[in-house]
Amino acid sequence: LNEPLDEVIKLLARLPGVGRRTATRHAYTILRRGEAYGLELAEAVSRLVRETKLCERCHNHAAEALCRTCTDTKRDARRVCVVQTPPDVSAIESSGAWDGVFHVLHGVIAPLDGIGPGDLKIHELIGRIGAEPIEEVVLATGASVEGEATALYISRLLSDSVAVTRLARGLPAGSDLEHMDAPTLARAFEGRAAL
Numbered sequence: 001l002n003e004p005l006d007e008v009i010k011l012l013a014r015l016p017g018v019g020r021r022t023a024t025r026h027a028y029t030i031l032r033r034g035e036a037y038g039l040e041l042a043e044a045v046s047r048l049v050r051e052t053k054l055c056e057r058c059h060n061h062a063a064e065a066l067c068r069t070c071t072d073t074k075r076d077a078r079r080v081c082v083v084q085t086p087p088d089v090s091a092i093e094s095s096g097a098w099d100g101v102f103h104v105l106h107g108v109i110a111p112l113d114g115i116g117p118g119d120l121k122i123h124e125l126i127g128r129i130g131a132e133p134i135e136e137v138v139l140a141t142g143a144s145v146e147g148e149a150t151a152l153y154i155s156r157l158l159s160d161s162v163a164v165t166r167l168a169r170g171l172p173a174g175s176d177l178e179h180m181d182a183p184t185l186a187r188a189f190e191g192r193a194a195l
């Protein structure tokens with residue numbers, strides 16, 4: 001193996017679900033497609049890591065100060081769906097189950113891992129209530145022990161000032177939203193209930 005090829009294989013193999021064999025196949029494919037594709041890929045990855053920031057309002061990934069969801073006037077800004085991670089937003093968006101806006105916590109409260117409320121975007125969520133015309137907060141953290149505890153914590157903070165609901169049960173315990181199919185997600189939103 002020449003050096004650049006080896007380097008690309010090594011880096012690709014660090015992605016989840018990509019073993020050395022798949023990484024090798026992808027590296028050769030990139031090489032075979034030619035220079036234009038390889039440079040386009042390299043530039044896209046470079047822009048992804050250099051230009052992606054967090055939306056000032058919902059803290060999802062964004063290319064500008066505000067993300068596309070937050071600037072979309074067709075979204076129902078009265079309803080906010082609170083999720084753990086940016087991939088959860090992607091999963092919900094591709095399911096088409098939600099036309100409100102989002103708030104990304106960037107994790108859940110996990111005392112055993114040393115993650116407390118102050119490490120998450122909870123303070124920022126409280127700041128949005130009152131500053132925005134929010135009427136309902138839908139808690140869509142995972143069904144894990146930490147996800148449930150985080151939902152309960154936020155519910156106690158907000159339930160005096162806004163309607164707080166939780167996605168319907170039926171999600172497998174500990175599962176991430178990103179692994180749920182669209183019909184299941186749609187049912188979870190339709191069946192959301194007061195917490």
Ligand SMILES: [Zn+2]
Nearest residue numbers: 055058067070
């Ligand atoms: Zn946003």
